Amino acid sequence: MEWITITVDEKKRQVPANLSILEACRESHIQIPTLCHDPELTDSGACRLCMVEVEGARGLVASCSTKVQKGMVIRTNTPEVREARRTILELMIANHDIDCLTCEKMGNCELAQYAYEYGVKKDVFQGQKREDEIDDSNPFILRDLNKCILCGKCVRACSEIQVNNVLGYVNRGFESRVGPAFNLPYGKSECVFCGTCLAVCPVGALTEKKMIAGGRPWELKKVRTTCPFCGTGCGFDLNVRDGKIVGVTTDASAPVNGRFLCVKGRFGIDLVHSPERLTTPLIRKNNELVEAEWDEALELIASKFKEIKNKYGADSLGALSSARCTNEDNYVMQKFMRVVIGTNNVDHCARVCHAPSVAGLATSFGSGAMTNSIKEIPDSKVIFAIGTNATEAHPIIGTKIKQAVRNGCRLIVVDPRRIELVNHAELWLRLKPGTDIALINGIMQIILAHGWEDKAFIEERTTGFENLRELLREYTPDKVSKITGVPEEQLYRAAEIYACAERAQIFYTLGITEHTHGTDNVMSLANLAMLTGNVGKENSGVNPLRGQNNVQGGCDMGALPNVYPGYQQVTDPGVRRKFEGAWGVTLSAQKGYMIPDMFEASLAGQLKAMYIMGEDPATTDADSNHVRRGLQALDFLVVQDIFLTETAKLADVVLPGASFAEKTGTFTNTERRVQMVNQAIDPVGNAKADWKIICDLAAIMGHHFDYEAPAEIMKEISSLTPQYAGIRHERLGIKGMQWPVFGEDHEGTPYLHKDKFTRGKGLFMPIEAAYAKEMPDEEYPLLLSTGRKLQHYNVSTLYSASLFEHAPEELAEVNPLDAEKLGIKDGEIVAVASRRGEIRSRIVVTDKVLPGMVFMTFHYKDAPANFITSGACDKVSGTYEYKVCAVKIKKIEE
Template identity: 50%
Template sequence: MITITIDNKIIQAEEGKNILQVAKENGIHIPTFCHLDGVHDTFSCRICVVEIVGSKKLAPACNQKIYDGMVIHTASPDVLSARRNIVNLLISNGQHDCMSCEANGDCSLQSAAYDLGIHMPAFKMESLPEQIIDDSSVMITRDNRKCILCNKCVTVCSDLVGNKVLSVGYRGSSSEVICDYNDGMGESSCVQCGNCVQVCPTGALVSKKSVGKGRAWDITKVRTTCPYCGVGCQMYLHMKGDDIVGISAVEGTKANDGRLCVKGRYGYDFVRSNDRLKTPLIKENGVFREASWEEALTLILDKMNAIKKESGPDAFAGLSSARCTNEENYIFQKMMRAAIGTNNVDHCARLCHASTVAGLATTLGSGAMTNTIDEVKDSDLYFIIGSNTTETHPVIGMNVRQGLNKGAKLIVAEPREIPLAKQADLFLQIKPGTNIPLLNGMMHVIIKEDLLDKEYVNSRTEGFEELKEVVKEYTPEVVARICGIDSNDLVKAAKMYATAPTASILYAMGVTQHSSGTEGVMSVSNMALLCGNIGKYACGVNPLRGQNNVQGACDMGALPTDFPGYQKVANPDVIKKFEKAWGVSLSDKKGLTATEMFEAILEKEIRCLYIMGENPMVSDPDSNHVEHSLKECEFVVVQDIFMTETAQLADVVLPATSFAEKNGTFTNTERRVQLVNAAMKPIGDTRLDYEILIDVMKGLGYENSFTNSAEILEEIASVTPSYGGMSIDKIQEDGIQWPCLDKDHPGTPILHTEKFSRGEKAIFKPATYRPAEEQPDEEYPFIFTTGRILYHYHTRTMTGKVDGLNKLSGHSYVEMNPEDAANLGIAQGEIVEVSSRRGKVNVEAHVTDTIEKGVLFMPFHFEDGKANLLTNAALDPIAKIPELKVCAATVKKN
């Protein structure tokens, strides 16, 4: 620490910081237009100049490092004169009509002019260059007449987001910010994330959705957690009364540090959609009618109590929700277990990361992301397999691109040429369903070339000899034939991964959604252990969870084999613990998984299905089978915010609240428990999910005393060791990563640093290659695979209500290779029929060389052209996850 003086205030400060940082930390305002915290400064605006005693010239505070004894004046006559000149030049060199500008009241240039007493520009330009407003983007308007060339948008786009769309074009007085090769923003490679809008200090970049919705002084900001993917971005809801009129990212946070994707920033229209469920509905003679809460709950309870009396608790099954809070998921599984008496409870993790939970729990002892989102940007090498990271987890994709900007290496193993593949040092375009041979082949090379971390393997693992024996058969030549890649590329990939100082593996459902998904996850773990890349900073095995609270729903025990905290229902001590905590006898019988429930309905084992916030009619494989099961089920209750495809088949539909109307917590993909804060009153006659469930439990004879979500979190902490230290007060700022064992525990950013959750050592669990259950044949000659896209989320229950997102991508499609299209006489944009053994759909053909010959890809989000009508329900025998990523299909012209 050193001593400096700013404006006659003596300050102790950390050596190496710049003047702007120290001033900000000590509440001293220095204006700036171009500065971005944590990013190199462009020094382009010069508005932050200060006077340093002993120096002959003014210095930019953002670039001047402090030194012991430094004396600084931030508002001397020379400083103020310089700033006035800068501001006068800027407002004279553009069209800044504050009264009509959307940034009025939230403009750094306006604030600086006001502070400096500038009412009119001091200079008059003879003529200003004609600059046309760019209105081509769906989400953003650009008005270069208001641009002050601070470069913040360029810096954010290039250095923090990594898209590199924006740059400064032309020279001298003609300079302006352009998109790509001076394209319109809507025709450029811009993904419309809006991060440029957030940092713009003037009204040069504005969000179209916020135009005319309120000025800065009309707006109240409420911090909460994004309801979309598992990144858990922190955001402010901009509220004007009870309406959301905009969203901005919270800066300086661990999960997203001031960045959002297009869905997080602009996908909020669903909250106020006219399609929101606003009152309970009861189906009579195949038609829904409105009902009161009393009537709906009475019907539900009469039916549930009768079924329980006649058939017992195991005649019930429940699907909890990865989109609801931890507290709501906790109450849901408690309802199923304590009020009904069954372990037949599950949720959509069964369809995405059940194999992660099973696989990593086996090898490491904990089925969760080992490291943090923030440290991803510091890795020396990324191995991305089975994840389209920049589209499905865009902010984590931004961290990867930051790392690439710093010189990190990238290996991508994917069936499609995803956006990151274009930036990869090595792209392995593997055949769908061949992850295990690829990983075994890489480990074969690592062992053969003696590149493994022997000290780590000897001291921290067991089972190496078995692994060595299995992978010896997977030579580069063998693997190349199976995977459809070059054997030399396999060798190169293995050497790159094994020799990197730090290496992070990122994977998602391209690894998990297979009949061998659990073994695929364990193979990922094997390779990380082999090279000593677990328990270290910027390394790890990092499964990217698909939904906002899928990690939390698992943590809360919305699983048929696990109480909260992954405490097993088959363990007598666990049963006794929860019987004491809940005051009721509990079942130790393993429950049915989500994928088993629908078959059990057809076999008349399940008579009542209670679904909270899930839409299996679109998300589950073999949709025709799901539909048949729901229609056959004696009594179906759906609790949701919209009349989903699943809700349409229910007997009773209960209207719940959205994330913007509730308090509670979500747990993101890095195990970080973060707050969800209500910003508005519940719409119509909707009710909070946990309040509905508590009323149902009461009607079933089980009383709870909870009055708010904070009280539920207290009970969660009391019975869940990994959440033992969690409380609303403790997670206020940046949340806490579990395990957090008690009130004094700081949380755990990196797992397995000293010992593994399963014990002192991790274990290698080698796997042999098993082809997907369904292979192409003469009748169905293509491999069919599915995935997600940037502009939509899950079954589009929410994003499908957002006009802008639908304009960017509003319909289903199938991607196919140009050679396949030519052979079948199929042209770009033509409607084609795609079929499998389970059904057929009509969709638009997207002919692209990003996909290999013989492979078809469809996004699974859309009801029109429903991909999951085609997918195979074959199950992983361990995790019971369906093989959504591979089946046999064919395509033909209509």
């Protein structure tokens, strides 16, 4: 970096040569006012408030858009400069609605701050005021153009950060306005309500509706925490007043997202104060759930668990831990099952989403986690996105992928559905659902045929290559094209783009894992990365985007039937002795039941009781009617949650847990970043933190887990879990740490497998193409695939009043050709049926889906897609095949 000498306010300063005057001055702690500048946006010079004197220049210059030069002499606070700034402020106020005393932004308004600083006390010019109607057309944002100063920060943030390009300028001069195309109301535009415009608006033109009634800035306590929805791991501040959360604000210091969020993270936290929250224990009496005291509920659970264990054995009980709960909660739950009950029958929802990632990547690389960091994405050269609808399922990551494309990245999208990323892709491979292995094998065959493989990497860092080479001979482009429906020329282009890049990244989610061959899909992607040497360096790797906020942490904590914390095998005698020594008990060497096995065992009379924390399998698991039958066959069911879910309604005892806002602990996001979750409010009603409930139950059953606080639980975790060895609450701060953290002097690991794989040499696995268990036929001629939508996350966000108002019902996607054949129209309600049952849903007719395909989400209670999805599972991981099953659509006659 080149450094130059400039003079600012009579003092010489050394500054980097690539800075603007404004940036150089701020680095030297010299404050220059500005209303349009933002360090994360391009400079527009729109407000002119940052003007300074530069010796030799004609007049004043805008410091935000003028680069420093060697020997430049700058004056930032002369009488002339201050008078110019004052006049600019007076001109702004001439068109501004001056209702500062009642403005929602009072106390946090940059225009008011500068007016005070420069002595602007009244409307000097008596200018014409705007008289625009307030835009109240959506549940989240209030837009008052009478207060807009046309700084353009919202326009640039929408296009440069979110890459949505919804906002722009309309008209000219006094009639100039900022808003969606044709000055449409927000509610009728293509706005996705990420709230980025809110985050950058310096005045009261854009305000959050809920925050308006929440209080003024000086009345709020801000508590930094981690988002409870998807696995991206965004950080934000909970704004608290009088013991209630009144809103969310963001800060540039958040390591994953900075100031930017999606609609769920910014506006969906109202679910914490939903009137449907559980606030006291419930016990089933006379077939009804009635309120009870904690002592009564816990004593009942303890006695029933002991009775069942004594009569049928420890393996007659099972538990589901939770990807929604903290690492500390999950650690204590799996410890409870292994120490107090004496079984490895513990699992969680990783089983129904990314268990194939854990199994597949552990086989190929030795570690079943995302290899690289989210911060690398914008600088990527090539991204291969397969089976991932990132802009809806992981919106901040989707945004960063779009930023990468804007920065010159070449994007390949592999998806049967036209997702948003297709609009930004250089190449879209629209494969037939379930043909991923054939596609990947075909691409690798082309790479080998052209000599594009990384021979040195293969030789030095892998094993099993010849077996893969032999398998790939039969996957010719012609054959693969016929299997997948992808034209041969697109296969060639994809192979060349990916293989010939200096560095290339693979991103995938449930479109890869939720198949009966999900683990094979994952290992095929690992083969592709190793074949081209795209592992073990920045901007490369294989990156599963984990689903829920703490599904990575749930796996790390050993909430799985075959491993202790840190993926240490329960069947390994040495590992077992280690945990027996730490926990003071003899542990079972028998692998436990996976989730699908639990329901089968229940129906077979082998599993008699379950303890379910923070999961709703009656709604979220495939073939839900089968799951319900399994739950109903139990002798005793305990559910611990924050809402009376469909699963909780079946329980014998329901325990009210605390939400993320009501407890302290950690979440581990998709990039292995362990981050703090800090308690902002007291638990509602008589609810308790999940770890505390489990400890109280353990004590009644004769085992004392002596933790005074979650920080003590993390100390025990780090003492037993190699990846977490150096992690302590006090070390995490606001940035968190990416495991593995090998000791207290280690700072974490941004990317994995730098010099060698965790398993030593990477293992090529020759994978034959496999196909879905259930395909369309004459009786059920359509293929159903499920996924997420931007506005919701699983079923929990339905308890957010604002999110539910914004997206209140299921909209099943049907291709126009199928709609015409079936005689159904856009907006009609139809019956969607499979061999397992029937549900009703409104449809939207769209070419986003292929002919013969139907797409639904699984968010809505009134259209529970998992009632009809297939219960077929991946042979290795037990993950359900949510992505392919056969259905038919019937028109509902009035």
